[in-house]
Amino acid sequence: MLAFTIRRLLQAVVVMLVVALISFTLFRFVGDPVNQMVGVETTPEQREALRERLGLNDPVLVQFGRFITKAAQFDFGTSYQFRQPVAELIGRRLPATLELSFVSAVLALLVGIPMGVYTGLHRDSWLSKLFLSISLIGISLPTFFIGILLIFIFAVTLQWLPSFGRGEVVQVGWWSTGLLTWSGIKALILPAITLGLFQMTLIMRLVRSEMLEVIRTDYIKFARARGLRERTINFRHALKNTLVPVITITGLQLGSIIAFAIITETVFQWPGMGLLFLQAVQNVDIPIMAAYLMLIAFLFVTINLIVDLLYFRVDPRLRVERAAH
Amino acid sequence: MTTVTDKTPDRQEPAAPGRIARVLDSDIFHSFWRSKVTVLSAFITLLFIIGAAFAPWLAPHNPFDLATISILDARLPPIGMEYHDPSYLLGTDDQGRDVFSGILYGARISLAVGFLSVVFAAIVGVLLGLIAGYVGGKVDAIIMRIAEVQLTFPAILIALLVDGVARALVGNLDRERYAFWILVFSIALSFWVQFARTVRGSTLVERNKEYVQAARLIGIPPFLIMIRHVLPNVIGPVLVIATINLGLAIITEATLSFLGVGIPPTQPSLGTLVRIGNDFLFSGEWWIAMFPGCALAILVLAVNLLGDWLRDALNPKLR
Numbered sequence: 307m308l309a310f311t312i313r314r315l316l317q318a319v320v321v322m323l324v325v326a327l328i329s330f331t332l333f334r335f336v337g338d339p340v341n342q343m344v345g346v347e348t349t350p351e352q353r354e355a356l357r358e359r360l361g362l363n364d365p366v367l368v369q370f371g372r373f374i375t376k377a378a379q380f381d382f383g384t385s386y387q388f389r390q391p392v393a394e395l396i397g398r399r400l401p402a403t404l405e406l407s408f409v410s411a412v413l414a415l416l417v418g419i420p421m422g423v424y425t426g427l428h429r430d431s432w433l434s435k436l437f438l439s440i441s442l443i444g445i446s447l448p449t450f451f452i453g454i455l456l457i458f459i460f461a462v463t464l465q466w467l468p469s470f471g472r473g474e475v476v477q478v479g480w481w482s483t484g485l486l487t488w489s490g491i492k493a494l495i496l497p498a499i500t501l502g503l504f505q506m507t508l509i510m511r512l513v514r515s516e517m518l519e520v521i522r523t524d525y526i527k528f529a530r531a532r533g534l535r536e537r538t539i540n541f542r543h544a545l546k547n548t549l550v551p552v553i554t555i556t557g558l559q560l561g562s563i564i565a566f567a568i569i570t571e572t573v574f575q576w577p578g579m580g581l582l583f584l585q586a587v588q589n590v591d592i593p594i595m596a597a598y599l600m601l602i603a604f605l606f607v608t609i610n611l612i613v614d615l616l617y618f619r620v621d622p623r624l625r626v627e628r629a630a631h
Numbered sequence: 632m633t634t635v636t637d638k639t640p641d642r643q644e645p646a647a648p649g650r651i652a653r654v655l656d657s658d659i660f661h662s663f664w665r666s667k668v669t670v671l672s673a674f675i676t677l678l679f680i681i682g683a684a685f686a687p688w689l690a691p692h693n694p695f696d697l698a699t700i701s702i703l704d705a706r707l708p709p710i711g712m713e714y715h716d717p718s719y720l721l722g723t724d725d726q727g728r729d730v731f732s733g734i735l736y737g738a739r740i741s742l743a744v745g746f747l748s749v750v751f752a753a754i755v756g757v758l759l760g761l762i763a764g765y766v767g768g769k770v771d772a773i774i775m776r777i778a779e780v781q782l783t784f785p786a787i788l789i790a791l792l793v794d795g796v797a798r799a800l801v802g803n804l805d806r807e808r809y810a811f812w813i814l815v816f817s818i819a820l821s822f823w824v825q826f827a828r829t830v831r832g833s834t835l836v837e838r839n840k841e842y843v844q845a846a847r848l849i850g851i852p853p854f855l856i857m858i859r860h861v862l863p864n865v866i867g868p869v870l871v872i873a874t875i876n877l878g879l880a881i882i883t884e885a886t887l888s889f890l891g892v893g894i895p896p897t898q899p900s901l902g903t904l905v906r907i908g909n910d911f912l913f914s915g916e917w918w919i920a921m922f923p924g925c926a927l928a929i930l931v932l933a934v935n936l937l938g939d940w941l942r943d944a945l946n947p948k949l950r
Contacts (some may be wrong), residue, residue: 321780332796351733446932450889451924458912458921469913565788572890573909587795587892595795606783613634 318607323374325603328375329596333383334366381533382597387589392597396579399430401481402472403571403578407563409485410502411492415556417507422513424546426521441507449566453500460496468493470575501570505559512555516548550617557613561606662944669940672933679930683739690732695898709918722918724907730918733904734926740837740900743812745881749873751819752880758819761857764826764834767812775831778824790819790883794892807895811923814893822876833865845866869946874940878931885927901927 348356357363361372376382382392425434436547444452461469473489475482484490520526521544529539568580575581579598639866663669682689709730763774781789787829792818794861837843838861846856885902887893889909894900896907906922925941 319782322774324780388779411763442935443932444930445927446878446935447904448889448900448931450884450886451928454905454909454912454920454924462913462915462917562785563786567786568791569787569863584791584892585889587791588801590795592799595792599792601783602788610783 310618311615313442314611322603325600326374326377327370329377329599330370332599333373333409333592333596334362334369349564362629367530377597377600382600383593385586385594386591387585387594389541392593395479395582395594396597398482399579399582401483401579402576403564403567403580405484406494406497406501407560407567408574409498410563411505411556411560413498413574414502414505414509417502419513419552421506422510423517425510425538426517427540429518433484437510438620441510444507445502449500449569450506450573453496453570456496456500457573467496469496472577497570497576498572500573501567504566505556505563508559509552509556512552513545513548515550518545520544520547554613554617557609557616561609563604564605565602569623592625632854639918654832663940666940668936672936672940675929675933676937679933681740681778682735683742683867684734686739690729690735692729692732694728694733694736697780709922714767718757722916722922724911724919726905728920730904733899734901734923737899737901737904737923738926738930740811740894740898741881741884742900744811744818744884744894744900747882748815748818748822748880749877751815752822752876753826753869753873755819756823757830757862757866759823760827760830761861761865764831765838765853765857767838770784770829774827778827781821785882786818786821786879787886790817790887791890791892793817793820794887798892810893810895813900814884814887817887818823818880821883822880824877829872833868837861837864837913867945871938871942874934874941878934878938879932881927881931901930934939 343439361369364372380393384390385392385395387563388395403561421437425437428434447455458470460467468489471493472484473491474487474492475484476486478486484494528543529543565580566583567576570576571578571580572584579601582594583598587592588596610622663673687693723732759774763771773827794813797817798806798811801813806813836859843856843860845855846860851859884893884900885905888900888902889906890905894903896903902922905920905927908916908918908923911917913921933949
């Protein structure tokens with residue numbers, strides 16, 4: 307276990323270093339940082355002085371080292387567009403994105419698992435076929451179009467829900483939450499559905515195929531033979547054994563949810579990190595792009611690491627296999 | 632071919648069937664006709680390809696010819712609604728451009744970006760996979776490590792990032808001119824991994840087979856062995872992956888264009904059209920965004936269903 311943990315940890319560090327290298331290359335070589343900071347009337351001498359002061363004349367390796375040290379302290383420099391520290395900008399937007407992602411993930415699980423169980427148990431009922439068709443459409447429809455459809459139906463035509471923004475937010479320490487006000491919750495509904503729909507179909511299909519396999523196993527047949535109630539068999543025995551892969555996939559998907567939030571946030575003008583990143587891409591604001599990349603990489607790597615370690619703990623077969631090597 | 636078989640009258644079996652007859656009798660062809668959904672999606676895909684390829688001749692209006700569009704025709708509703716104009720089947724957008732013609736021209740760009748980026752991704756992926764599998768050692772480790780790191784992130788994020796960097800490198804003025812190729816390049820770069828991994832896997836198997844050893848023995852250079860001998864034996868699954876990725880590539884293109892970092896509004900793709908129409912959703916002109924969006928969804932659904940069928944028909948194990 308310890309050796310495995312250390313090896314995975316080392317891999318994670320390597321990935322982070324590679325991403326840091328990409329971020330650094332972006333930051334340092336795509337566009338001249340000095341050009342972005344000064345006006346047209348700055349003299350070459352002043353530019354050179356600024357260059358020296360920023361350390362841009364040092365050896366590249368030294369600069370890379372400095373970049374990593376600063377990144378570890380969440381210091382990513384100043385945004386070209388907003389003239390504000392990048393860390394501050396992202397910090398202010400972080401709660402909106404995390405809240406949206408979290409609610410979408412919970413929604414996907416709460417709806418996806420029961421749908422998966424149902425379609426797995428009742429393969430040929432018309433409702434299962436309906437669920438499966440919907441899920442196929444859900445996978446084929448681009449996220450942004452789902453968002454627009456929802457806006458068109460629920461915001462424009464029916465006028466039940468707001469189509470943009472977060473509604474009223476409450477400040478809890480440095481964290482701003484929209485979950486405590488009625489308008490905040492209403493504003494969250496459509497974006498959360500848009501973002502969660504893809505993961506929901508994924509979870510549903512996964513649970514379904516796992517259920518179909520588990521149902522055929524001997525211990526389920528034995529449980530039936532013992533005369534246990536249908537409900538007990540389905541939920542206590544069958545579902546429990548399907549949940550390991552579901553937890554894994556959901557964990558891994560959490561990272562994609564945060565990344566896919568870029569699209570949803572754009573459609574609903576949700577003031578999160580994704581929208582900030584997109585504006586950065588549009589306006590070639592390299593410091594924000596580099597910082598967002600590092601942050602997302604960190605999230606992904608951490609989630610992957612946790613899922614891997616959890617998997618190792620949950621599934622004893624994996625441990626036996628490793629030990630045999 | 633038939634003349635040769637005619638000269639041997641003593642042969643009992645009928646003349647070898649022609650190429651077309653063989654295709655018509657193959658398993659794939661039968662499994663194609665058996666599934667109504669597949670036939671329908673093939674039909675729809677074909678319809679889109681024809682509509683896109685012959686857009687200048689099929690489209691009732693030319694949405695890019697400023698001489699023929701009139702701002703007076705702006706925001707006309709589709710046929711069947713009040714105040715419609717019968718010459719605009721699906722209505723017009725804010726500048727008086729015909730939505731239906733816009734979809735035909737837009738599908739052209741969407742399909743072109745989709746095809747080209749998948750082809751580039753396949754070329755890059757197959758080459759790197761071949762090299763990684765055949766050469767092995769450090770080269771293999773480096774290529775596969777890069778692939779692993781990239782696989783950690785969703786393709787759309789990679790595409791967005793590459794797109795952003797490419798746009799930064801190209802500079803403000805040329806950004807619109809090169810938007811098409813920047814997009815193809817960014818999508819291709821985010822899709823190569825799956826090709827590389829599959830090809831590497833089968834190359835590892837092929838490398839140790841006798842024909843490769845024989846080729847090596849008679850002194851054929853490694854590059855030629857890879858291209859001429861190994862490649863034909865590992866190319867099969869590539870076609871399937873390409874078809875499955877085509878739908879994804881079209882969605883990625885549409886998404887990037889919708890986000891405003893893809894194809895510019897002067898030569899709109901389906902995603903750009905939805906982006907344009909999105910601004911008019913609230914004022915009641917739903918058709919400007921909805922029709923291109925639906926066209927996109929139908930196209931992607933059809934391509935995805937075709938890909939699913941192809942995967943099952945060619946290789947049931949690849950699931």
